[in-house]
Amino acid sequence: xxxxxxxxxxxxxxxxxxxxxxxxxxxxxxxxxxxxxxxxxxxxxxxxxxxxxxxxxxxxxxxxxxx
Amino acid sequence: xxxxxxxxxxxxxxxxxxxxxxxxxxxxxxxxxxxxxxxxxxxxxxxxxxxxxxxxxxxxxxxxxxxxxxxxxxxxxxxxxxxxxxxxxxxxxxxxxxxxxxxxxxxxxxxxxxxxxxxxxxxxxxxxxxxxxxxxxxxxxxxxxxxxxxxxxxxxxxxxxxxxxxxxxxxxxxxxxxxxxxxxxxxxxxxxxxxxxxxxxxxxxx
Amino acid sequence: xxxxxxxxxxxxxxxxxxxxxxxxxxxxxxxxxxxxxxxxxxxxxxxxxxxxxxxxxxxxxxxxxxxxxxxxxxxxxxxxxxxxxxxxxxxxxxxxxxxxxxxxxxxxxxxxxxxxxxxxxxxxxxxxxxxxxxxxxxxxxxxxxxxxxxxxxxxxxxxxxxxxxxxxxxxxxxxxxxxxxxxxxxxxxxxxxxxxxxxxxxxxxxxxxxxxxxxxxxxxxxxxxxxxxxxxxxxxxxxxxxxxxxxxxxxxxxxxxxxxxxxxxxxxxxxxxxxxxxxxxxxxxxxxxxxxxxxxxxxxxxxxxxxxxxxxxxxxxxxxxxxxxxxxxxxxxxx
Numbered sequence: 001x002x003x004x005x006x007x008x009x010x011x012x013x014x015x016x017x018x019x020x021x022x023x024x025x026x027x028x029x030x031x032x033x034x035x036x037x038x039x040x041x042x043x044x045x046x047x048x049x050x051x052x053x054x055x056x057x058x059x060x061x062x063x064x065x066x067x
Numbered sequence: 068x069x070x071x072x073x074x075x076x077x078x079x080x081x082x083x084x085x086x087x088x089x090x091x092x093x094x095x096x097x098x099x100x101x102x103x104x105x106x107x108x109x110x111x112x113x114x115x116x117x118x119x120x121x122x123x124x125x126x127x128x129x130x131x132x133x134x135x136x137x138x139x140x141x142x143x144x145x146x147x148x149x150x151x152x153x154x155x156x157x158x159x160x161x162x163x164x165x166x167x168x169x170x171x172x173x174x175x176x177x178x179x180x181x182x183x184x185x186x187x188x189x190x191x192x193x194x195x196x197x198x199x200x201x202x203x204x205x206x207x208x209x210x211x212x213x214x215x216x217x218x219x220x221x222x223x224x225x226x227x228x229x230x231x232x233x234x235x236x237x238x239x240x241x242x243x244x245x246x247x248x249x250x251x252x253x254x255x256x257x258x259x260x261x262x263x264x265x266x267x268x269x270x271x272x273x
Numbered sequence: 274x275x276x277x278x279x280x281x282x283x284x285x286x287x288x289x290x291x292x293x294x295x296x297x298x299x300x301x302x303x304x305x306x307x308x309x310x311x312x313x314x315x316x317x318x319x320x321x322x323x324x325x326x327x328x329x330x331x332x333x334x335x336x337x338x339x340x341x342x343x344x345x346x347x348x349x350x351x352x353x354x355x356x357x358x359x360x361x362x363x364x365x366x367x368x369x370x371x372x373x374x375x376x377x378x379x380x381x382x383x384x385x386x387x388x389x390x391x392x393x394x395x396x397x398x399x400x401x402x403x404x405x406x407x408x409x410x411x412x413x414x415x416x417x418x419x420x421x422x423x424x425x426x427x428x429x430x431x432x433x434x435x436x437x438x439x440x441x442x443x444x445x446x447x448x449x450x451x452x453x454x455x456x457x458x459x460x461x462x463x464x465x466x467x468x469x470x471x472x473x474x475x476x477x478x479x480x481x482x483x484x485x486x487x488x489x490x491x492x493x494x495x496x497x498x499x500x501x502x503x504x505x506x507x508x509x510x511x512x513x514x515x516x517x518x519x520x521x522x523x524x525x526x527x528x529x530x531x532x533x534x535x536x537x538x539x540x541x542x543x544x545x546x547x548x549x550x551x552x553x554x555x556x557x558x559x560x561x562x563x564x565x566x567x568x569x570x571x572x573x574x575x576x577x578x579x580x581x582x583x584x585x586x587x588x589x590x591x592x593x594x595x596x597x598x599x600x601x602x603x604x605x606x607x608x
Contacts, residue, residue, distance in 0.1 A: 005105070005107045005108055005111050006105070006107050008111065009107045009110060009111055009114075013110070013111070013114045013118075019114065019118065022118065023118045023121045023122050023125070024122075024125065026118070026119075026122050027121075027122035027123075027125045027126055027129075030122055030123070030126065031126050031129075034126075034557070034560075034561070038553070038556075038557050038560070042553050045367055045368070046367075046368060046369045048373075049368065049369050049370065049371045049372060049373075050369055050372055050549070051372040051402055051403050051404075053372075054372055054373050054376075055406070058405065058406050058409065059406050092586070093586075094584040094586055096582070096584070099578075099582050113575060116568060116571050116572060116575070117572055117575075119568055120565065120568040120569060120572055123561055123564060123565045123568065124565065126561065127561060127562075127565070143398070143399075144396065144437065147396065147398045147436060147437035148437045152435075167422050
């Protein structure tokens with residue numbers, strides 16, 4: 001445990017430059033994770049209400065000639 | 068940055084001032100002392116909190132800037148008109164059709180076999196704006212280009228000029244059957260817009 | 274300073290009448306002196322604040338009396354009945370539009386409303402991805418004809434509609450609409466949910482609120498219909514929704530209220546097509562900012578910890594039998 005935190009501290013947080021880089025990279029990762037997660041929650045709250053939920057019904061009918 | 072541990076500190080402070088040693092005592096900070104063994108643990112916590120705040124704040128800043136930039140891009144109604152779909156079946160061989168696209172005329176020429184051959188056989192390396200016919204068309208029978216003379220922006224007349232292509236009446240530029248400049252003041256060939264054929268007999272410009 | 278002057282003026286009885294106003298001010302601000310002879314003149318102490326409060330309240334009351342009250346130019350009948358509040362699912366802060374209902378609502382609009390009301394701000398392209406597929410929207414657009422751009426001779430021709438076109442209006446212009454409707458103009462419905470007080474509730478109440486016949490005593494002008502929810506109660510539009518007027522493709526029973534509900538939700542979509550995205554964005558922003566607030570509180574406490582946890586030690590100087598202050602002249606004794 002102490003070894004791990006020493007490693008993380010020395011690698012990412014010790015120097016200002018690496019700290020800043022870590023923050024920006026994790027911001028990027030955080031955004032992707034947050035967007036995916038919130039989309040999933042939103043879709044589960046609104047299951048069956050959104051167009052993508054009922055789209056299949058109407059695309060099937062016209063599937064033969066296009067797309 | 069001081070790296071001294073609390074245990075290193077002397078229990079009492081020896082003042083350099085004369086006679087005050089007995090009256091000075093350091094109060095206890097034991098309640099605030101770091102309970103864990105190493106010092107990296109609390110530091111990690113502190114940097115983690117500060118770093119997370121920075122990350123979230125930069126997310127917000129990025130979203131704000133992005134919204135302002137997106138605001139500058141073309142609106143949905145403009146984008147919806149930026150593409151034009153044309154039914155090619157209505158254009159017979161050897162005919163020109165002029166349509167309007169984003170306010171500019173677009174020439175669509177259904178070229179005949181002989182015209183294609185003529186366009187391809189031309190020695191294009193020595194032309195003013197050298198370009199092979201294959202670079203200017205996606206399908207050889209369909210020549211699609213902007214009908215704006217590259218000289219001063221007049222609209223050339225079709226099936227006219229010395230090279231069987233287009234002729235600009237304003238200053239006498241002659242274009243061949245591939246829309247390349249052959250004679251006259253214009254510096255460049257007629258411009259080719261972006262287009263593709265999503266299905267047989269249909270072209271989408273834009 | 275203030276306390277001393279109050280004491281002095283209180284001692285000299287003749288000065289009371291001379292500057293009563295300044296005395297009350299100074300006395301009320303000097304708490305220590307009022308205890309000395311407080312009980313007798315306490316009403317004077319309170320007179321100024323009480324008077325000022327009464328004056329302030331009186332001023333507000335007078336101002337409100339003059340300008341504050343609602344002026345009702347209209348009788349309740351002219352205002353129209355307030356619509357009932359219905360528990361619209363799509364108005365909840367975490368719910369999107371029910372797109373199946375939007376599709377039904379658009380069907381109702383097309384088959385019923387569209388014969389008089391335009392929906393001029395809605396292009397076909399916005400139906401794609403919310404109400405219909407691309408192919409359905411294209412087919413629908415091609416049912417109508419639109420003017421082309423002027424050709425070389427400056428004349429326009431007709432062409433089938435495209436996705437970038439807007440839904441066609443039933444009348445050429447407002448004058449034609451009035452002429453066809455007894456002088457009444459059927460309003461454009463694009464922003465109707467936003468444009469009327471009560472929003473969805475009003476439109477639903479209006480559509481379903483036509484009584485069988487007007488109540489006794491109600492005056493209904495010639496050519497108008499009675500609807501209690503319409504301001505003025507006389508509305509040019511007659512009741513249009515009856516059970517089984519349309520046949521839903523998803524086989525929902527087409528009762529009057531079902532159709533009214535669907536078309537109201539559709540009109541809400543027409544007025545606020547961005548609602549789903551807006552709500553989603555809103556709660557994402559709330560989530561991020563609340564975490565950010567908590568973090569910033571933590572960081573503030575962290576940064577202030579060295580200052581908040583410092584300790585000041587004061588060791589009083591050694592006391593002697595005769596302190597040095599006793600040798601100084603006393604200021605009070607001389608005067």
